[in-house]
Structure formats: structure tokens, C-alpha cells
Amino acid sequence: MKNWKCETCGRYIRVKPEKIEKNSKVVFRVCINSRCHSKSKAVIGKVLERKGDFFYIVCGVDFYYVNFKDLYPINAPVEFIYNMFGECYCD
Ligand SMILES: [Zn+2]
Known part of the structure; x- marks a missing residue:
């Protein structure tokens, strides 16, 4: 989860x-x-390729084409992390 932490402000x-x-x-x-x-x-599943907001994902023998809003990185912070430690607004 380290790479989800901002180096400037220390928030997520x-x-x-x-x-x-x-x-x-x-x-x-x-x-x-x-x-x-x-x-x-x-x-x-595992990300094979990204096309804009869509991802090609492989899961065993199955392939999926999933919109970004319908998926979540397994190592990404969950919602309460943002509430607890703050969200980064550096950009
Ligand atoms: Zn930041």
C-alpha cells in the first residue's frame, strides 16, 4: 500500500x-x-492491458473487459483509510 501514499503530504x-x-x-x-x-x-483478476478507462483482465481461463469504476486494485487503500488518514489533494 506504500505506493498509494503521497510523498509530499503523507496522505493517501x-x-x-x-x-x-x-x-x-x-x-x-x-x-x-x-x-x-x-x-x-x-x-x-490480473490486468493485461488498459485502454483509457477500460481494462482487459484475465482470471484463470476467462477474460474480462471491465470499466475502471467497476473494479478496485487489491492493494489499494479502502474507503476508511481515506477517512482516517486523509486524502491527498496535491495535484
Ligand atoms: Zn499529497
């Missing part, structure tokens, strides 16, 4: 698409369609 940097590197692990939800209802489950 908000996750942006360009901060997610190739081969890093991300969490996202995929829909499981069953006969009478649809559910979703959390999947952990």
Missing part, C-alpha cells in the same frame, strides 16, 4: 485508472445469471 492518493499497473491484481464483480434471478460474485 485516490485511485485513478493510470495508477493501476499491468499485472497488478484487481477485484471486480461479475454477474451470474441463474434461471430465476441474477446475482454477482467478486472475482480477482
